[in-house]
Every structure is written in C-alpha cells, then in structure tokens.
Amino acid sequence: MFTDPAELRAALQGRGTVGFVPTMGYLHDGHATLMRWARQSCDTVVLSIYVNPLQFGPNEDYASYPRDLERDLKVARSAGVDFVFAPSDATMYPPGFSTRVSVNGVSDTLDGLSRPGHFTGVATVVLKLLNLVRPDKVFLGEKDWQQVAVLRRMITDLNVAVEVVGVPTVRSEEAASLGLALSSRNSYLNEEQKARATVLSRALRAVQAAYAAGERDTQALKQAGLNVLKTEPDAQLDYLTVVDSNLQETPRIAEDPFNRILIAARMFGVRLIDNMPLSANNGAHP
Numbered sequence: 001m002f003t004d005p006a007e008l009r010a011a012l013q014g015r016g017t018v019g020f021v022p023t024m025g026y027l028h029d030g031h032a033t034l035m036r037w038a039r040q041s042c043d044t045v046v047l048s049i050y051v052n053p054l055q056f057g058p059n060e061d062y063a064s065y066p067r068d069l070e071r072d073l074k075v076a077r078s079a080g081v082d083f084v085f086a087p088s089d090a091t092m093y094p095p096g097f098s099t100r101v102s103v104n105g106v107s108d109t110l111d112g113l114s115r116p117g118h119f120t121g122v123a124t125v126v127l128k129l130l131n132l133v134r135p136d137k138v139f140l141g142e143k144d145w146q147q148v149a150v151l152r153r154m155i156t157d158l159n160v161a162v163e164v165v166g167v168p169t170v171r172s173e174e175a176a177s178l179g180l181a182l183s184s185r186n187s188y189l190n191e192e193q194k195a196r197a198t199v200l201s202r203a204l205r206a207v208q209a210a211y212a213a214g215e216r217d218t219q220a221l222k223q224a225g226l227n228v229l230k231t232e233p234d235a236q237l238d239y240l241t242v243v244d245s246n247l248q249e250t251p252r253i254a255e256d257p258f259n260r261i262l263i264a265a266r267m268f269g270v271r272l273i274d275n276m277p278l279s280a281n282n283g284a285h286p
C-alpha cells in the first residue's frame with residue numbers, strides 16, 4: 001500500500017496500461033466488480049481509498065463513515081489489484097490548498113441540490129487523484145449515475161487524458177430481482193431495514209413497467225414509482241425523476257438511448273440512492 005504519491009508513481013513506471021478505481025473504502029462486491037473490470041482490460045490496477053472530507057456537507061456522515069483498511073486490503077488483493085493508494089489528508093489538502101473544481105450545469109440538479117458543494121468536492125478530489133495516478137482508464141459505478149455524468153463532463157472540459165468506463169450497478173444477492181444496490185452506507189442498516197430499503201429498486205421497476213406498458217407522460221411514470229414508495233412509511237423521498245442523457249426532465253419521454261430513472265430517499269436515517277435504465281433498450285452512461 002502506498003501513502004506517498006511519488007512512491008506510487010515510481011512503482012507504476014513501465015507497468016503498461018493503468019486502470020484506476022477511486023473509492024472511499026469499506027469495500028463491497030460493487031467495488032470488487034469495478035476492480036475486476038479494470039483487471040480484465042488493463043496491465044496494472046490501482047485502487048484508491050480516501051474518505052474525501054471535501055465532498056461531505058457539515059451535517060453529513062464524514063466522521064462516522066465506515067472505515068476498515070485491513071479488510072479492504074484483503075478484498076483488493078483477491079480482486080487482483082496491484083497497488084492500493086491511501087493518501088492522508090495532509091497529502092491531499094496541505095496547508096494553503098485553495099482550489100476547487102466546479103462542474104456547472106450537471107452538478108446543479110438532483111444530488112447537487114440536496115448536497116450543496118458535494119460534486120465540487122468529488123470533482124476536485126478526482127482530478128487530483130487522476131493527476132497523481134495518471135491512469136489510462138478510470139472505472140466508475142453507475143450506482144452514482146450523476147457522479148459519472150459530472151466526472152465525464154470535467155474530464156472532457158479539462159482535456160484529461162483518461163477513458164471513463166461506467167460499470168453497471170451490483171445489487172444484493174437476496175431477492176436478486178428486487179435487490180438493494182450495494183453501498184458502503186448499507187452497513188448503517190440492519191437486515192430488516194435492508195429488506196425494506198428494496199422499496200427504492202421496486203419503485204424504479206414500477207416505472208420501468210409503466211414505460212414498457214406504453215406510458216410516455218413523465219408525471220404518470222413518476223406516479224407509478226411513487227405509488228410503490230408510499231407502501232413504505234419510513235421512506236422520505238428526496239427525488240424520483242426520469243431524465244434524458246443530459247439529466248433533464250421533460251414533460252414527455254423522447255427517444256433517448258440514455259433515458260434513466262433516478263431515486264433518492266432517506267430511510268432509517270440513511271440517505272440512499274438508486275437508478276435504472278427506463279427501458280431495456282437504454283444503454284450505459286453516455
């Protein structure tokens with residue numbers, strides 16, 4: 001494991017193509033899938049573990065965010081990671097650090113509204129990590145659909161020489177058809193709460209079903225999901241939306257290969273997010 005970027009750079013010399021998986025640790029099978037995708041298409045795989053203070057709001061869970069470096073190193077090893085980079089706060093944000101990367105537009109809706117400053121924190125740390133690791137490919141999970149959109153925008157706008165690979169969401173094994181999206185924050189929930197939290201994915205599937213039945217009115221599609229969400233009194237909805245490839249909601253659904261249903265809700269004190277394609281014909285992140 002490296003904490004010093006210079007030592008990591010030295011280790012990467014002559015190692016061929018580099019695949020990079022940025023994470024905040026407390027690794028689960030979603031993360032391992034990203035690592036395996038990187039393993040399959042790159043000579044060398046780098047995983048970063050860094051709980052980035054800049055992307056947490058003042059009332060969010062930075063202090064209590066789950067951490068277990070020893071276990072993470074084992075998961076990384078078994079998924080075929082070559083190097084783990086776990087920088088300190090002093091390395092990432094030394095005294096005098098004062099730059100922020102703001103990705104306007106795509107950051108300004110959905111999670112960007114509910115978590116002010118979040119995507120600026122994400123874009124700033126990811127640009128720093130990309131500059132430190134200098135990978136050929138970066139692997140990002142579609143569970144964080146808006147995050148992928150924000151980072152693609154940043155990488156394009158700032159001419160960062162890296163290919164973005166979006167990886168489909170990995171869900172819990174129990175009740176595979178309804179499963180909860182794996183997330184480090186699921187560790188805040190007990191088994192019963194996790195089962196009840198599948199209401200998010202059930203709501204998304206209800207929207208898919210309404211679309212498959214021919215519904216094209218956005219409000220009606222959303223209502224199909226809201227009807228499912230209402231069955232779970234402990235779900236406090238933040239948003240449920242159907243958006244196009246620009247993350248825009250329109251009154252009627254137009255043909256767009258990247259139409260997506262996105263949901264965020266607070267359950268049992270935990271903010272959960274999930275998303276799915278609107279139809280089976282909709283693709284991965286543009």
Ligand SMILES: Nc1ncnc2c1ncn2[C@@H]1O[C@H](COP(=O)(O)OP(=O)(O)OP(=O)(O)O)[C@@H](O)[C@H]1O
Nearest residue numbers: 023024025030140141143144169170182183184185
């Ligand atoms: N279930 C999943 N399937 C695929 N990728 C995932 C999944 N969960 C997380 N990822 C991806 O792993 C990377 C690191 O995410 P992160 O460390 O924040 O984990 P997380 O489980 O999303 O945590 P959190 O609970 O804080 O949202 C991101 O690119 C994220 O999209």
Ligand SMILES: CC(C)(CO)[C@@H](O)C(=O)[O-]
Nearest residue numbers: 022023024052122125144
């Ligand atoms: C991309 C990321 C590692 C930046 O801190 C984080 O937002 C995450 O884990 O999704």
Ligand code: BAL
Nearest residue numbers: 024055056118144147
């Ligand atoms: N998975 C995105 C990181 C965050 O929620 O802060």
